[in-house]
Amino acid sequence: MNKPLPEVQAAHIREDELDLLEKEARYCSHGDTVHYAEHPKFFDRCEGSYLFDLHGQAYLDLQMWYSAVNLGYANPVVTEAMRAQMEKLPQLACQYLHREKIELAEMICDSVERGFGMKGRVHFNVGGAQAVEDALKLVRKSTGRQHMLAFQGGYHGRTLGASAITSSYRYREAFGEFADRAEFIPFPYTFRSSFPGDAAKTEDWCIGEFDRLFAHEYTGAWNSKTGRSEFGAFFVEAVQGTGGYVIPPKNYFRRLAKICKERGILLVDDEIQMGFHRTGKMWAMVHFDVQPDIIVFGKALTNGMNPISGIWAREELINPAVFGPGSTHSTFASNTLGTATGLAVMRIFAENDYEASVKEKGAYFLEKLRDIKSRHKEVGDVDGLGLALRMEMCTADGFTPSRELADRMFQIGLDGGLPLGPSRNMGLVLDIGGYYKNVITLAPSLEISDSEMDLAAVALEHVLVAAKSLH
Ligand SMILES: Cc1ncc(COP(=O)(O)O)c(C=O)c1O
Missing domain, CATH: 3.40.640.10 (Type I PLP-dependent aspartate aminotransferase-like (Major domain))
Known part of the structure; x- marks a missing residue:
């Protein structure tokens, strides 16, 4: 059974969503998914770097279907x-x-x-x-x-x-x-x-x-x-x-x-x-x-x-x-x-010259990750090659892997309701990998704009701070 929904999501849940969740629990195998989400999320629409839930809330996606959607969602x-x-x-x-x-x-x-x-x-x-x-x-x-x-x-x-x-x-x-x-x-x-x-x-x-x-x-x-x-x-x-x-x-x-x-x-x-x-x-x-x-x-x-x-x-x-x-x-x-x-x-x-543009965007994003790392001891390592970027979450010693912290960041992003973005109400879609499942693996759209990368960095730090405060 799925876990109880957090307040922010429960307040907005639609009846048909509840119905679908019940049916999912009854009819769907979980064996064909990775099911990292404590509270499964329905998405309804996608465009560019964003997924949209049933309520129209936008989620900035930094994993792009495990790097299957390099050219952005619904690329025309x-x-x-x-x-x-x-x-x-x-x-x-x-x-x-x-x-x-x-x-x-x-x-x-x-x-x-x-x-x-x-x-x-x-x-x-x-x-x-x-x-x-x-x-x-x-x-x-x-x-x-x-x-x-x-x-x-x-x-x-x-x-x-x-x-x-x-x-x-x-x-x-x-x-x-x-x-x-x-x-x-x-x-x-x-x-x-x-x-x-x-x-x-x-x-x-x-x-x-x-x-x-x-x-x-x-x-x-x-x-x-x-x-x-x-x-x-x-x-x-x-x-x-x-x-x-x-x-x-x-x-x-x-x-x-x-x-x-x-x-x-x-x-x-x-x-x-x-x-x-x-x-x-x-x-x-x-x-x-x-x-x-x-x-x-x-x-x-x-x-x-x-x-x-x-x-x-x-x-x-x-x-x-x-x-x-x-x-x-x-x-x-x-x-x-x-x-x-x-x-x-x-x-x-x-x-198009993706070799040049991805190199440039990757360097810009990596600099932002370095900046976050400089403020949080829990970010043990950041690195990147092009737009394949990593942020390794640790305990406060900066080295011991913290799967809990990565999981919490993932879930807070997916719950949505972050006071960020143009509508001051957005979510963040992350993926977790790594030998200890403590690495936020970032694979944004290769078309991601500078302003979206700026927003991504703010959102990442926001979910990190929120996840730390739950400790
Ligand atoms: C490097 C690598 N090889 C193979 C696979 C398997 O591909 P698929 O999930 O399409 O079967 C993946 C999927 O993530 C992958 O990352």
């Missing part, structure tokens, strides 16, 4: 592309061809070639975890190996295959044995490493530990006689998403990729959350000057409209002679509404 250009496809070719089985699928694949291949200097092909699916599954199949097919490496703090989705390479045991615990569970390697998380605040030492330590896996055959990872490792691929996120927007030191991935190459381990770059200019670059891994073998994408490709996900892979791994028809398939894989919206999104990216 994207909506129009989908509407046009709705009237032209809204349905088509994926075995038949349509123009938008091919043009979208071409644009993704071109962007990978521009970013990484490599040629390859694109393969579509629907959700992120499904694309991760396809990448797993591709790795198994091309390497003959089913064991993978992945990061502690990494997140790749919740299907069985994706759960096996996702670091949280909690996500697997109730679901039996995962014989193909990945080997989880520490990520260079400077703030919480053995060398807090020292990126160079953190990087050296992490690389050293990884390299040691291949020092001799008794590490369980490597046969020094055959020169074969047990692992087909290393699944990585350039910036950890669900793990708390953790940004690695600059040279880390270059060193990691070198070791993988020497040991015949493919590098799979999961760009599902950080791709499509979230970090400024089209692909987050471009910041780190590394060439992945496979790229996995989803979320923001369709700006949160009809979903499309997929993988890009090097030509030699995925050409039809080696990865033929039926290697993977989903009925809705390259659905026409998704390819048309995806194409519109890619064209918007091609026609």
Whole structure:
């Protein structure tokens, strides 16, 4: 059952809302949601950086559907592309061809070639975890190996295959044995490493530990006689998403990729959350000057409209002679509404300099977070790459993780009624991530304005002060 509503919400609750809540408690599984909210919230409308509840109250959204809506809610250009496809070719089985699928694949291949200097092909699916599954199949097919490496703090989705390479045991615990569970390697998380605040030492330590896996055959990872490792691929996120927007030191991935190459381990770059200019670059891994073998994408490709996900892979791994028809398939894989919206999104990216604008906006927002940190000891760390920003909530010692504080900030924002914004009555939509679930992970719209960022900073400090006062 849902918890009793707070006064501010209860005073405004509508009868139909209560009715819906009762029905939700009766008919809806909670197993398909993350359900962080103590008091679930209904939303009715969305536009730009805002969600609106049933009473018309505006909520500034700083998570944009976990970074699936990079170009703002109800983006008119994207909506129009989908509407046009709705009237032209809204349905088509994926075995038949349509123009938008091919043009979208071409644009993704071109962007990978521009970013990484490599040629390859694109393969579509629907959700992120499904694309991760396809990448797993591709790795198994091309390497003959089913064991993978992945990061502690990494997140790749919740299907069985994706759960096996996702670091949280909690996500697997109730679901039996995962014989193909990945080997989880520490990520260079400077703030919480053995060398807090020292990126160079953190990087050296992490690389050293990884390299040691291949020092001799008794590490369980490597046969020094055959020169074969047990692992087909290393699944990585350039910036950890669900793990708390953790940004690695600059040279880390270059060193990691070198070791993988020497040991015949493919590098799979999961760009599902950080791709499509979230970090400024089209692909987050471009910041780190590394060439992945496979790229996995989803979320923001369709700006949160009809979903499309997929993988890009090097030509030699995925050409039809080696990865033929039926290697993977989903009925809705390259659905026409998704390819048309995806194409519109890619064209918007091609026609505007998001690399520059996201860098500039990210620097502006990060400065505001630093400012908040300077006034509150409970903000242990702030960091950002483009508009992927983090605010790590701690106890007053500035280091011990405080999930309670982050949860309270989240709930106060979602309850609404904050005396802020033009109507002096607004809410704030936040997301929480991190190894200790104490990090406010900020993924605002890439179109967010300076005045909205000013408001966001005021609102963040407001919910922080309110959350502290409840302690
Ligand atoms: C990096 C990463 N990989 C995979 C996934 C899974 O994608 P989906 O939720 O669409 O299955 C997510 C979702 O948050 C993600 O952030």
